Amino acid sequence: MNRPLRILWLKTGPLHPLDTGGKLRTYHLLRELNRQHEVTYLALCEPDTPPEIKQQAAEYCRHALWALWSAPRKGSFRFFADLGVNLFSSLPYVLARYRSENMRLEIVEEDDPARHDVMVCDFLTPAVNLFPMSRERRRPQLKVLLFQHNVEAQIWERMYQQQRGALRRWYFHLQWQRLRTWERRLCAMCDGVAAVSETDATRFREDYGLTNVLGSVPTGVDVDYFGQTRLHPVPGRVAFVGSMDWMPNVDAVQWWAEAIWPLLKQKLAKASFSIIGRNPPPSVIALAERDSSIHVTGTVPDVRPHLGQAQVVVVPLRAGGGTRIKIYEAMAAGLPVVSTRVGAEGLPLKDGETILLADTPEAIAEAVGGLLADSERRARLAGAGQQWVRQHAGWGQAAQTLAGYAAQLIA
Incomplete structure (x- = not known):
C-alpha cells in the first residue's frame, strides 16, 4: 500500500x-x-x-x-x-x-x-x-x-x-x-x-x-537530544536511570544497594550512586537515608544534567521485559554502560565492545570498578557505544x- x-x-x-x-x-x-x-x-x-x-x-x-x-x-x-x-x-x-x-x-x-x-x-x-x-x-x-x-x-x-x-x-x-x-x-x-x-x-x-x-x-533513541549531554563527571559517580514506580526498577536499585554497592565501596572510598527517576517509593528513598553515598533525585525535568555527572551507568535488572531505552540513552550521551543480561535483553549489543554484561554481584562490581579505575577503557567503551547508536538506533x-x-x- x-x-x-x-x-x-x-x-x-x-x-x-x-x-x-x-x-x-x-x-x-x-x-x-x-x-x-x-x-x-x-x-x-x-x-x-x-x-x-x-x-x-x-x-x-x-x-x-x-x-x-x-x-x-x-x-x-x-x-x-x-x-x-x-x-x-x-x-x-x-x-x-x-x-x-x-x-x-x-x-x-x-x-x-x-x-x-x-x-x-x-x-x-x-x-x-x-x-x-x-x-x-x-x-x-x-x-x-x-x-x-x-x-x-x-x-x-x-x-x-x-x-x-x-x-x-x-x-x-x-x-x-x-x-x-x-x-x-x-x-x-x-x-x-x-x-x-x-x-x-x-x-x-x-x-x-x-x-x-x-x-x-x-x-x-533521540541521538541528537542525548548527544547534547554536557559531561562533567563526578569522580566515582555511578548512575541508574528509570521510572521508580515500576517494580523491576525498584528491585534493581534495592539489589544494587544491598548486594553490589558494598563490594564496590570497598575498592572506591569516594564512590557515589545516583538513582534518577520519577516517583521513588519510600523503600527507595530509605536507601539514601541509610547510606549517604546514595542519592535519589526523584522526578527531574531533564535527565541529561544528572547523566552528565556520571562516569558509569548501570542497569542491574533482574526482572523486566522488552528492551531498555535507558541503555541507548546513556550510550547516546557518551557514557559507558554495565548491565545484567536481563537488562540488555533483546538489544543487539556486543559484550566487551559496546557494553559490559555481568550477572552476579561480584562480576558487576568488578566490571564497574574496572571502568571507574581506567579512564581510557571508559572512553573506549563509551565511544564505541555512542557510534553504534548513531548508526543503528534511529x-x-x-x-x-x-x-x-x-x-x-x-x-
Whole structure:
C-alpha cells in the first residue's frame, strides 16, 4: 500500500510528561508515523489531567480522543479494595485496573473502516477494552495490530522468582499465571502482533504458540537530544536511570544497594550512586537515608544534567521485559554502560565492545570498578557505544517497520 495509512492508536493515557521508556518509545514512533500517515490517538484520561498535557498530543497525532477514567492512587483505601475484589476475578490486576466502559464505547464508535484503516493497540493493557467489542461480542471491523513492548507475563514470572515470604510469592505467582493466560488469549485475538525485539517475537511464537507474530520493531533513541549531554563527571559517580514506580526498577536499585554497592565501596572510598527517576517509593528513598553515598533525585525535568555527572551507568535488572531505552540513552550521551543480561535483553549489543554484561554481584562490581579505575577503557567503551547508536538506533526506521506491519494486515 502506497497511500498514507489512517491509524487508530489505542493507549492507556496521554504521553506527556515523557517520563517512562514506554512513553518515549511511543512518542518518537508516533511523531515519525504522523509525518507520513494520519494518526488518531484514543486514550484513557483522568479528569484532573492538565489541559496543556492534552494539547501536547498535537506533537504526535492529528486527532486526539480522550475517554475519562480514574485510577485508584497506590496505597489508598480504594487501591487495596480493588486488589481484594480482584482476587475473585480471572483477570490479573494489571489489566483489570484499566477496564473502562467509556473507553469501550469510544472504541466501538471509532471502529469504522470509513474513518480508519487499521487499529494499533499499544501495549497489552488497552486490549482489555477492545475484546469483546460489545455485549454482543462482535469482533472489531478494523484489523488490529497489537504492539507488545514486553512479554508482560515474563516480567511477573521474574518478579515472582525474586519474592521473599510465602504470601508475596503466592500473590505474584497468581498474577503471573493469570497474566500468562490473558496475554496469550488477547494476542491470539488480534490480527497481528509486533514485538520490540526478535527475542520477544520468538518467545511469543514458541511459548504462546502464536501464528500471528509479524516480527519486531527495533528500539531507537533521540541521538541528537542525548548527544547534547554536557559531561562533567563526578569522580566515582555511578548512575541508574528509570521510572521508580515500576517494580523491576525498584528491585534493581534495592539489589544494587544491598548486594553490589558494598563490594564496590570497598575498592572506591569516594564512590557515589545516583538513582534518577520519577516517583521513588519510600523503600527507595530509605536507601539514601541509610547510606549517604546514595542519592535519589526523584522526578527531574531533564535527565541529561544528572547523566552528565556520571562516569558509569548501570542497569542491574533482574526482572523486566522488552528492551531498555535507558541503555541507548546513556550510550547516546557518551557514557559507558554495565548491565545484567536481563537488562540488555533483546538489544543487539556486543559484550566487551559496546557494553559490559555481568550477572552476579561480584562480576558487576568488578566490571564497574574496572571502568571507574581506567579512564581510557571508559572512553573506549563509551565511544564505541555512542557510534553504534548513531548508526543503528534511529526512530525513522523503527516507524517504517511498524507501518509496514500495519499495511501488511490490510493488504
